[in-house]
Amino acid sequence: MPRTTTDGDGTPVPERLLAAATRLFAERGYDRTSVQEIVEAAGVTKGALYHYFGSKDDLLHEVYARVLRLQQERLDAFADQDEPVEERLRGAAADVVVTTIENLDDAAIFFRSMHHLSPEKNKQVRAERRRYHERFRALIEEGQKAGVFSTETPADLVVDYHFGSVHHLSTWYRPDGPLTPQQLADQLAGLLLRALRP
Amino acid sequence: MPRTTTDGDGTPVPERLLAAATRLFAERGYDRTSVQEIVEAAGVTKGALYHYFGSKDDLLHEVYARVLRLQQERLDAFADQDEPVEERLRGAAADVVVTTIENLDDAAIFFRSMHHLSPEKNKQVRAERRRYHERFRALIEEGQKAGVFSTETPADLVVDYHFGSVHHLSTWYRPDGPLTPQQLADQLAGLLLRALRP
């Protein structure tokens, strides 16, 4: 009954909605999740959802925007460090694995639901994704020019190769597996770096 | 007006339905494709579809079954060859890239729509998928035991790493890119083999 935007528990309603939507989208897919289920999981009603978001599609877009922002920030932080390029690349490659595992729901949504976004939003997400991709590629090209990475494979392909696996983590990663997220990340970064040995 | 199962063009109705479904599922996703659209694209009506398939879900399962069968056969052929393990692995790793590109629609469906299958069918597909995975892993372990591949990364991880990228081909492969499918396949197989150098 209070008017405050944070009733029930402490978190504001829009965030509760986003969290509920993220979980449900990852669990049963975008189309299989009804708006009704989302609002029930968030402990509100449709009125609240359409008060904060323009559409179901908007909600999905917000999920994408959040994860894109986060990943770009982290990549930039690693790329801007003052270390040899191998170590910057290794750090960035491993970090994206760890943060992906920490947000497996986001990852599952990301690669399964892009085509559910409206065309313009899809385009927007692709553009941001490309920025991320380019930054990563620049790291590899830097290493190639410096002679510390093999030039046998175009940097583009290497990036796609690595991120293909990262995006697929949500399919094959098991939290009860033998490796901690950090160990797994180090292994995958190791594979990438070894593939790049001259 | 003939009773034959192949009217209109030459292909039998069930195959026409499967082809139409494959294309549409890849294009707009399983849930966004109505049964009505499928039958219209195949030039028949619902009666025909439900005559040959038990459900929409069944249709999806058939798509999976077909591609799984094909890929397993091809992998087996490469693995059974009488060549050094590096070359068998290279051949298999490149071949799966080429056949994936040749059936990009199947690949897009594969990794986006697994969770739309009914639980038992999902289990069945996973089991077949695991067989494929194991065969591939066995190749890598063979090379590791023989000392021609590095043992730094568990074979399991290497397989997931490679197939993550392959499954993602449908996201980033562009037919108008600079590389032919075979060249791209050789590059990716090269990356895999280089990552496995001792």
Place this chain on the structure above:
DNA sequence: CTCAGCAGACTAACCAGTCGGTATGGAGAC
């Protein structure tokens, strides 16, 4: 008193699957 912040009944559209019906090629009777 007013308006952000929500509640929840309502609507218009859609959709998977059903079911009674039609046409046709062939198997067997004669």
Place this chain on the structure above:
DNA sequence: GTCTCCATACCGACTGGTTAGTCTGCTGAG
């Protein structure tokens, strides 16, 4: 050779259920 009968192949209107989004109205803080 032809007539009967039936299984196969398919048609398409219909049903029961679901869903995104709308809209009117309530409530309490400032």
